[in-house]
Amino acid sequence: MLAACGLDRLVGDPRWCLHPVVVMGWWITALRRLAEAWAGDAPGKLRLAGSLITLLLVGGSGLAGWGLEQLLRQQLATRGPVAAGLSLAALTIALASALAGRSLEQAVQQVLHVLPPDSVQVVQNPNAQNTKAPASLIAARQALAWVVGRDTNGLDRSEILRGSAETASENAVDGLFAPLFWMLVGAGIGSLNPALPGPLALAWSFKAASTLDSMLGYRRGRLRWLGTAGARLDDLLVWLPCRLVALSLPVAAGHPGRCGALLAAALRDGAADPSPNAGVSQAAYAHVAGVQLGGSNRYGGQIRNKPLLAKGLPPADAVAVQRILELNRRLETLWLATAGTMAAMVSFITKTLS
Secondary structure, eight states: OHHHHHHHHHHOOOTTSOOHHHHHHHHHHHHHHHHHHHHTTOHHHHHHHHHHHHHHHHHHHHHHHHHHHHHHHHHHHHSOHHHHHHHHHHHHHHHHTTOOHHHHHHHHHHHHHHOOOTTOOOOOOTTSOGGGSOHHHHHHHHHHHTTOSSOOTTOOHHHHHHHHHHHHHHHHIIIIIHHHHHHHHHHHHHHHOTTSOOHHHHHHHHHHHHHHHHHHOOSSTTHHHHTHHHHHHHHHHHHHHHHHHHHHHHHHTTOGGGHHHHHHHHHHHHTTSSSTTHHHHHHHHHHHHTOBBOOEEEETTEEEEOOOBSTTSOBOOHHHHHHHHHHHHHHHHHHHHHHHHHHHHHHHHHHHHO
């Protein structure tokens, strides 16, 4: 798992390599077509179909990870050192595919790279034509559109920076710490009984639920019912990792004495957000990084007002976005160090008692 986290930070998600999430996306698209052809516009049938899709995709992904774990375990036990090394390498690559630390950081850094300097300001106007804005601002809007769900056309520099800070915080939980949490849980289960599902099985199961939420979890049209099961499962699986991030983030920032207070602040500010996790994760980073997040966003031409997080603090700037990315790196290291220490302690105690 340490090697997988290192590989994710070193390589990320190469576009030339077939990614498990892409395969999950193919299955979701195919199953959605079948479901809509059968259910039509009937809410009850769409909910049932969505539940079946969720069961098939999450269960199938978990079984695929579990089967690969068992296969590689047999290779390690019965084959020579070369086969064992190849098996460990394959498991490392598979585990790294569930993490998105580097890909998130690259996407956010790309926005900052093309963003125009402070001297270039364009008033936010959703109806404005991109051709009237500086080329660098157009590029920043396009880069941000890859990682956020809101409309980016017409955003000015300050709103682009806010969007970058919010996606760097929210997607850190969804794309890095939640799969890492379930990977650690799987490692614990696998260490107790190697025949049970381990880190890859749980990590791929989570990625399946997360992919379902990102593709079907929208409150519009048929997806209002078809995507309910996947969205609710994703909310459930992210709930605890999100709060653990909010609790441990002050430690990564060098303020361990403020863990309780900042967790309470994140829960308070994030409570008004429609999502049980997005507001809490963004609020945690807002308080620790010292910036105000939240406000009005436009989705599909419709304005949605979200709660202000860490209200009264300065707006996000490029330095604050970089600070959030650095917090992600530090927190990942902290989680791995803590898990390693706990594993060493359990191993020591077990050997001592035996």
